[in-house]
Structure formats: structure tokens, C-alpha cells
Amino acid sequence: YFCLLVGLKSYLFLLHAGVSYNFEKTENGIFRLKLTANATKTIADLRRPLEILMKGKTINHPDLTLSAVQLLLSRDGVAHLKSIEQETGTYIMYDRQSLNIKVFGHQEQMAAAEVKLVHALRQLLEKKPLEICLRGHNLPPDLMKKTVENFGVDLEGFNKEMPEIKVELHQHRHLLKVWGSKEDKRRVERMIFELASFKHSSLVQLASENVGGKEDNQRVDYSEPSEDACPICLCEIEDPFRLESCGHMFCLACLMDQCESAMKSHDGFPICCLKTGCKEPLLVVDLKHLLSNEKLEDLFRASLRAFVASRAGMYRFCPTPDCQSIYQVAAPDAETKPFSCGACYVEICTKCHFEYHPFISCEAYKEYKEDPDSTLLEWRKGKANVKSCPSCGYTIEKADGCNHVECRCGSHICWVCLENFRSSEECYGHLRSVHQSFVDIV
Known part of the structure; x- marks a missing residue:
């Protein structure tokens, strides 16, 4: 996430000079961004684009099939991904738990990265045998x-x-x-x-x-193999492998293909003996002989995805990309308790699945996430001393003083009628001639 941190600093420095901020790194390695400003509206203006930047965009394209997405794990796929990140100034992540590709950056950069990535994976897929x-x-x-x-x-x-x-x-x-x-x-x-x-x-x-x-x-019985045939390929057994759980014999390559197929399709779990009438599960000791350590880890990941998918609505993955933790979804009428991830240390609300929010309801927090300005609009209701700059729309609260107000954008505003001027002299002249006073007359 280093490039995201650099992007955040550049954004704050270039677009909002005068706002103070600092990055805090916790003992668990999590970065927190703290913003400080002299107006609520400033924080609201800053927070929305920053949240969009950190949320990223999930790439959904009909050409991004499972076969195409898995190419990101290949040497050529990684090289293309890094090249696109450098060209577009984005960060691209393949989440192996959700099988999603997310791109992080500004809107134009993300759009360019999506086009380039889809094109690159399409070409790699065509070259794949x-x-x-x-x-x-x-x-x-x-x-x-x-x-x-x-x-x-x-x-x-x-x-x-x-x-x-x-x-x-x-x-x-x-x-x-x-x-x-x-x-x-x-x-x-x-x-x-x-x-x-x-x-x-x-x-x-x-x-x-x-x-x-x-x-x-x-008579030829095409569906029934002989006793000496492999139950998967129905041919004479090559490189025989005996399962520890049930003792049935298979071709070594057939069992390896069975595991590979389960990893790709996610519907072959639990992995069991395919001998007719057996269905004994394959033991870990068998899997260790059949697969490399890397393949075995991929198999366990796929098994976990299959478990969560088969129990839709009961369990969910931690929303942190590539985090393998899962949590149990809270019932609608249950007490709201946070899920504290032991792997990435985030706290998640088990009802609405956003960040944990102990002092606000799920409905209110979801509304705030969708529109951070809603709290500001609620605060403004009924306040005669709060108005918007007619030039830039910035929210201004006037506590005391005369009816000449200078906005941060440089406009000089008449607080009575909200007409704006280029200088304070012009504004004072307007107050004398039109309103005959510099201050409100009660």
C-alpha cells in the first residue's frame, strides 16, 4: 500500500493546502490518517474522495473469466500487472479469497488501468494452450x-x-x-x-x-471399470497411489487432476474417493504426497471459499483483501458485537459488515457512508448564522462581526443578500448603499 500512502499525501498537499494531517502506524502495522481542519465542511469535503480512493473499484468484465483471472498468479501475469500499475499510477490487487480484482487510484487512472488489464489478460489467455x-x-x-x-x-x-x-x-x-x-x-x-x-x-x-x-x-459395459482399472480414468492404473483412508488404488496423475479441478471449479469439496460407493474423504497425509506446498495452500484456500459459499448468510470473509479470516454473521435481532480479526486487526460490525461503529446504528452509519455530507446538512437545519458561499459553496458559520464576510476562496460576501465581490471595499460600498448598515439591525 506504499503507493496509496504516497497518493494520499500528494492529494492532501496539492488540493487542500492548509489542512493538517498525519499518518499514525499502530503496533499492529495498521496506518491511520488523522485530518485536522477548522471547519466541519472541510473534513467532509476531504473525507469523501479519500474514502473513494481507499475503497477502490472492483473490475467486472465479461472477459475476466476464472481462467483469465488466475493468470495473474503466473510470471507473465505479475509482470503485466506491475507494468500497468507504473503506467497508470494505480495499485491493483487480486484477492484470492473473493476471486476479485480491485484497482485503487483516481477515477481516470482506474478506468485506464481497467482497460489495460483486461486487454493484457485477454492476450495472455489467447496465448495459453x-x-x-x-x-x-x-x-x-x-x-x-x-x-x-x-x-x-x-x-x-x-x-x-x-x-x-x-x-x-x-x-x-x-x-x-x-x-x-x-x-x-x-x-x-x-x-x-x-x-x-x-x-x-x-x-x-x-x-x-x-x-x-x-x-x-x-457384453461391453462402458460405464463399469474393471477391478484393476483406475476409478477416475477407467484405464489400467499408472503410477499407482493407494489412499490412506480407504485403501483404494488410483493413478497418481488422476488424483492430482482431481485436486486441481476442485481448486478451479470450487464445487469439488469435500474431496473424496471416487470409487463407486466409497466417498471416504482424502486425508491430509494423502494430499501432502499429491501436491506441492504451494498447491496445498491453494487447495486449502479453495476449500475455505467453498465452505463459506455453501453457508451463504452464515459466514463471511474479513473484508481486508487477501485476509483468510472468516466471521459469523450476527442475526438481525442479536446484540451487535464487533469481529476483531486476529490476522489484520480490523474491527468489523457483524451485522452491516462496515467498520465497527459502537455509538451509531447500522442504518445511520450506512447512510453516512453513502453520503458523508448528510450529518453536515442535518447540523445546518434551522441555523440562520450558517450559509453557503455563493462562489464556491463552502459552508460558513458567522458567530459575530459585521455583514462583510471573506470566504477561503477569496470572495467578499454580503451576509444579508449573499452577493459576492472581488474586494472588501466593493463589499462595504454595497452594504452602505443597499443595506445602509455594516451590521444586522435588531
Whole structure:
């Protein structure tokens, strides 16, 4: 947040000279900004744009799919993000808990950063290879073999038809990777799916021909794997891995893909054994063998997001970006108690989810947050000695003295009729000729 602090100081110095302020850093590392001015209106004028600056803007764009957003964690994604921050003078944050991208800065800067970031992620996504899985419950067990038979060991069949693309086969993971345009990727995907559909139709036809004949006991059951097959890919087990909880055997790569899929889709939790009728949860000892420490941390984050999402309205994440703490939402009729985050030390109201506000109701505080000037307008009601400068709109309170008032913007104002002048002499002349007095006559 260093660039935000610099931006705040620049804003205060350039736009509101004369206002005193200082940054206080607490023992927990939290910065507090203290503003001091000689008028309530000044504080209100300052606080609103500062709160907008600190709130930031969540980028919502149809091109920012989950696949595109996750590119921010890649080396190229981080490089693009830092470059855009420097070009636009903003701060961009990817919150891995809410899966949101927020940009902080002034309005024009945030708009420019959003355009550049969406464009950069769109280009990165187009360069990212399309992954086509060649195994699974709905695919023929020997689809990879048939792919090699149809297109060659080095997949030269794809290169002959579409020389502008690059296709690689990862045999260990039963996976195709395709580099090219979106349409080229879709074309390869259609060719593979057509091959899978043809193979599936052949198996079904063979099964139907055997029904009722002397070889009825040899019918092909496409949905049931053999005892020695991996329950996920339905193929012969490669790199066998035995689960600690239930003892069932899987391909090592299949279990790794199961964990990766849960992290990306957020709907695969809890992660359980996929052997028919088992559903035993995978233990941490298994996950430590399957995933690196970094991937394991991502899995735990995704699991926590899935837990909070499945209990909508009961729990919420701490609003501090990237904070992993959660808190229980208070019932509407319950006593308001703050949530004190042990990770980032903020205090949150568990009813309205704004900063904790012990001396004001949630409704009043929400209204204040939406319109900080509302308290000032309420204070002005019925006060004859409070008026607005006709030149700049600044709120002026006249405690005593004559009817000539000088605003901070330099205007000389007649307090009786609010006509403004360039000099005090002109204002006094107006008071003599029009109102025949410098002071109010009671």
C-alpha cells in the first residue's frame, strides 16, 4: 500500500493546502490518517474522495473469466500487472479469497488501468494452450490410443491440416495441449470429441449386438471399470497411489487432476474417493504426497471459499483483501458485537459488515457512508448564522462581526443578500448603499 500512502499525501498537499494531517502506524502495522481542519465542511469535503480512493473499484468484465483471472498468479501475469500499475499510477490487487480484482487510484487512472488489464489478460489467455483431457467417465478408455492412431505419434496429422497451430501430447496425464487461435483450438477440440463419440457409438453397437446371443456374458459395459482399472480414468492404473483412508488404488496423475479441478471449479469439496460407493474423504497425509506446498495452500484456500459459499448468510470473509479470516454473521435481532480479526486487526460490525461503529446504528452509519455530507446538512437545519458561499459553496458559520464576510476562496460576501465581490471595499460600498448598515439591525 506504499503507493496509496504516497497518493494520499500528494492529494492532501496539492488540493487542500492548509489542512493538517498525519499518518499514525499502530503496533499492529495498521496506518491511520488523522485530518485536522477548522471547519466541519472541510473534513467532509476531504473525507469523501479519500474514502473513494481507499475503497477502490472492483473490475467486472465479461472477459475476466476464472481462467483469465488466475493468470495473474503466473510470471507473465505479475509482470503485466506491475507494468500497468507504473503506467497508470494505480495499485491493483487480486484477492484470492473473493476471486476479485480491485484497482485503487483516481477515477481516470482506474478506468485506464481497467482497460489495460483486461486487454493484457485477454492476450495472455489467447496465448495459453487449450487443454483437452483424453480420459474420464464420459470418454472411451482408449481415446489417447485412438488419437495417436488417427493423427500420428507426433500428432503430425494436426500439423498437416492446420500448420499454424502447435499440438503436444502428454501421455502421462492423458492430455492434449493446443496453441493457436480460439477457432483453431475449438477445431481441434471438435475433432477429438468426434473421435470420442465415434468410439463410444462403436462400443454401444458392439454391446447391443451381443445381447441375447451366445456371447451374452461378454457384453461391453462402458460405464463399469474393471477391478484393476483406475476409478477416475477407467484405464489400467499408472503410477499407482493407494489412499490412506480407504485403501483404494488410483493413478497418481488422476488424483492430482482431481485436486486441481476442485481448486478451479470450487464445487469439488469435500474431496473424496471416487470409487463407486466409497466417498471416504482424502486425508491430509494423502494430499501432502499429491501436491506441492504451494498447491496445498491453494487447495486449502479453495476449500475455505467453498465452505463459506455453501453457508451463504452464515459466514463471511474479513473484508481486508487477501485476509483468510472468516466471521459469523450476527442475526438481525442479536446484540451487535464487533469481529476483531486476529490476522489484520480490523474491527468489523457483524451485522452491516462496515467498520465497527459502537455509538451509531447500522442504518445511520450506512447512510453516512453513502453520503458523508448528510450529518453536515442535518447540523445546518434551522441555523440562520450558517450559509453557503455563493462562489464556491463552502459552508460558513458567522458567530459575530459585521455583514462583510471573506470566504477561503477569496470572495467578499454580503451576509444579508449573499452577493459576492472581488474586494472588501466593493463589499462595504454595497452594504452602505443597499443595506445602509455594516451590521444586522435588531
